[in-house]
Amino acid sequence: MKRSGPLFTLLAGLVLALFMLSVNATSGTGSSSYTDSSSDPAEPTAPPAASTPAERPSPTRAATPSPSPTPTKKAPADARYAGRTDDDSASVAITLRDGEAVAYFCDGRATESWLKGDVEDDGSMRLTGKNGAKLDGRIVGDKVRGTVEIRKRTWAFTAPRTSKPSGVYRATSEVRGQQLDGGWIVQPDGSQVGILKRDGKPAKAPRLDPDTGAVVLADGGRLTARPVVP
Amino acid sequence: MSVDPNAPTQGGFPVPPRAGGPPRAHPARYLVPALVAAAVAVGLGAYGKVHDPEGTAFNLAGFSSTGAVKAWLATTALGFAVLQVVSALMVYGKLPGPSWSAGVHRWSGRAAFLVAVPVAVHCLYALGYQTATPRVLWHSVLGCFFFGAFSAKMLLLRSERLPGWLLPVVGGLVFAVLTVVWLTSALWFFRTFGVTT
Structure with missing residues (x-):
């Protein structure tokens, strides 16, 4: 006797996978929860x-540019x-x-x-x-x-x-139940931009001290940002 | 591993019979599941590598993020997988168990598999096969391997006259791989983002 139960199990998994793929493929990006915190309604940057x-x-x-590979x-x-x-x-x-x-x-x-x-x-x-x-x-x-x-x-x-201290920094922390996630780019001229997300809501980040990575929040809290490496 | 003679009759759980038939199984009994397993694992990996990761997929209501949904689904799958090990030990008579432990084994396995499928679909569809860090690399490799090994396990169940040690070994492998896959994803998620829904 050949048992067919295991085959049905595999088929059920396959059908489920195909169903979810089709849902994914047709539902577009709107239903995603993977936010990149780009605020759609008020696109702030100029085109x-x-x-x-x-x-x-x-x-x-x-x-x-057209391929110009390094010699080595x-x-x-x-x-x-x-x-x-x-x-x-x-x-x-x-x-x-x-x-x-x-x-x-x-x-x-x-x-x-x-x-x-x-x-x-x-x-x-x-x-x-x-x-x-x-x-x-x-x-x-x-x-x-x-x-x-x-x-x-x-x-x-x-x-x-x-070169240091210019580069990209990140700090993630939980402060009083709030999830903080900040990213900063320090330019070679010392200027910087950053976004600090609180529970996923993006806003301009407070200044990062590029030498120590220290960030003082508006409410007095502190974060430490670290250089990001792959 | 010796097989409890009481076990095989319970609910048709496919413990390999020890007597009857040719003493050696035809090579196809091993080859077909092994080839299918390799094809599944390589196919999933190739899809994840070639397919451009979409970065997006649906979410379930009530969860804060796709990551949370996946972490909890994966944890559910691991819970069923633990039940798998326990019920398998019962079926093989290594633990005292009720007569319906074979049924528990079959249905908890199905549940674990069906719960793991959406997670894998999301991984492959939205994230793809990645190698950026050791955690991600191992998760990618073993995640593909898991579904190959599971397919092999299912197909081996259909074969009779297998060596008694084969199913427990393959089943144990499936469980071990699932555990590592969970450690490199859900546990990492809970440690990074907290145990959130």
């Missing part, structure tokens, strides 16, 4: 096209990059380590995204974040050029290589 510099590349993969076949060196979008509305910082990259996009008000992924040997990277956020970039000389796409909006950016 990227509003202040397009002459050399702004098209927001597609064409933003990365090895993973790109560990480094930090920090810069701004071409329309100057937001900051982008990327940290590379061991062929992997973590990036943070932050406009200092409402839109932010953490992105992760691998860096190819030729210095190109395709990072992904929550809610379908994407970063396509390539290391060209001592800069990363590329585009960030969040919620169907695209920004081109240039991030020159930088």
Whole structure:
């Protein structure tokens, strides 16, 4: 006798999986709980096209220059990059380590995204974040050029290589039952932007002391932010 | 492992019979489940790697985030999996158990599997196969491996005249892998975000 119970179990799982896939595929992005804290109703940033510099590349993969691989076949060196979008509305910082990259996009008000992924040997990277956020970039000389796409909006950016204390920082903590999650980008010139989420609600973050990582909250509380590495 | 002679008749639980038939099973009895298991595991991994992670999926009402839903579903699956081990020991007579322990084993296994499927669908659909950190790498590898091993276990149940040790070993493997998958995801989630719903 062949038992069919196990087969029915497997089939039930398969049917359930296909059903959930179809629900996922048809329900779109609206029902997601993976927020990137981009506040949809009041998109605060100007459209990227509003202040397009002459050399702004098209927001597609064409933003990365035609292949100019480094002569030696090895993973790109560990480094930090920090810069701004071409329309100057937001900051982008990327940290590379061991062929992997973590990036943070932050406009200092409402839109932010953490992105992760691998860096190819030729210095190109395709990072992904929550809610379908994407970063396509390539290391060209001592800069990363590329585009960030969040919620169907695209920004081109240039991030020159930088060094401590410039870079990307993050602090997560629970203070009096409130979940705090902050991200900061410190530019080479010392300026910084950051977003501090309280229970998922984004707002401009208080200033971060780049040397110590200390953050003093408006209510007197303290956070310690640490440099982000992949 | 010796098999309790009382066990196999209970509810048709598929403890391999010890007597009758050819002494050696046809290789296909092992090969087909093994090949299916490999195909499932590799297929899931390939889908997760090739498919562009959507980052989004539906949520269940009453939960704060998809991560919380998945963590609790995974914890439920692990709970059923523990029940699996206990009821299997009963079926094999290693623990005293009621006559319906075989039924408990079958239905808790189905429940664990069906609860784990939505979690895996979300993982593969929204997040994909990732290798960025050791935790994520192991979770990706073993998550795919789990469904392969589970498929093998199900298909092996249909075969008779298997060595007595095979099902317990495969079942134990499925349980061990599920445990690691849970440790690298739900436990991490609870430790990072707190035990929230």
